[in-house]
Amino acid sequence: MSTKDGQQQQQQQEDPGEEVSEPKVWDKLAIMVFGLKCLLWLALWGLFVEMQFGAIFVLLSAFIFLYKSLSNRKRKKNQLSAYSVFNPNCERLDGTFTAEQFEQELRYGPGAVR
Known part of the structure; x- marks a missing residue:
């Protein structure tokens, strides 16, 4: 039995009601895709800086990142x-x-509220 199977069995014994999920592992392809996305973002940022819209590009990128993440x-x-x-x-x-x-805390102080 591998250590991975042993860890899953141990987690199932500790929490019998919860489903065990595998942690996300970054493989080489995911790292390469992430790196290419970063390079693309930097290239586009450089282009927008040349067009005098660098700050706007960063703000829009931040909003898009927040929307996608949430x-x-x-x-x-x-x-x-x-x-x-x-x-x-x-x-x-x-x-x-x-x-x-x-x-209530404003009127009677913080000890008045439980």
Whole structure:
């Protein structure tokens, strides 16, 4: 038995209800594609700098990077959103700081709220 199989069995014994997922490993192809994307971005940035639009290119690139990074995540079936308005019955997450709690702390001090 390989060490990989042994680690999976050990994780399954520790957490029998959770599904074991393999960590993402960067292979040579993924590293090469990432490097080519970086070189393309640098070349385009250089072109936009020559056209006097370098700062705009960086800002637009940052917005595109944020959109791509944040929009690809899939939520689990029963996972609540951090924004209560998107949850069923506007249910809040545990530990959420509310306006009512803030008002009570301003009036009576931080020890008044649990």
